[in-house]
Amino acid sequence: MMSILGTLFVGLIVGLIARALKPGDDNMGWLMTIVLGIVGSFLASYAGVAMGFYPEGSTAGWIASIIGAIVVLFLYNLVRSKTSR
16 A cells, blocks of 8 residues: 555656656646656556566656656657647
C-alpha cells in the first residue's frame, strides 16, 4: 500500500517537472499533467522491477520517473496529433 502511495506522490511532482523539461507547447491542464506524471511514475516503477533495477514493491527513483513521464507525454502528444487530423 505504501509503495502505491509513494508512486502517486512522486508522480504528482514528476508530472510538473517533466512538463517543464519536455520541449514544445503542451496545451493541457494541471490535472492532466499530474495524471500523466503519475502514469509515468508507475511505468518507471514497473519497468524497473521487470528489468531488475528495483526490488519488488519499491518505487522508481526521481530520474527514472521523470524519464517515464516524458515518454508518456511524448506518446500522448503522438496520439493526440493523430486523432486531431
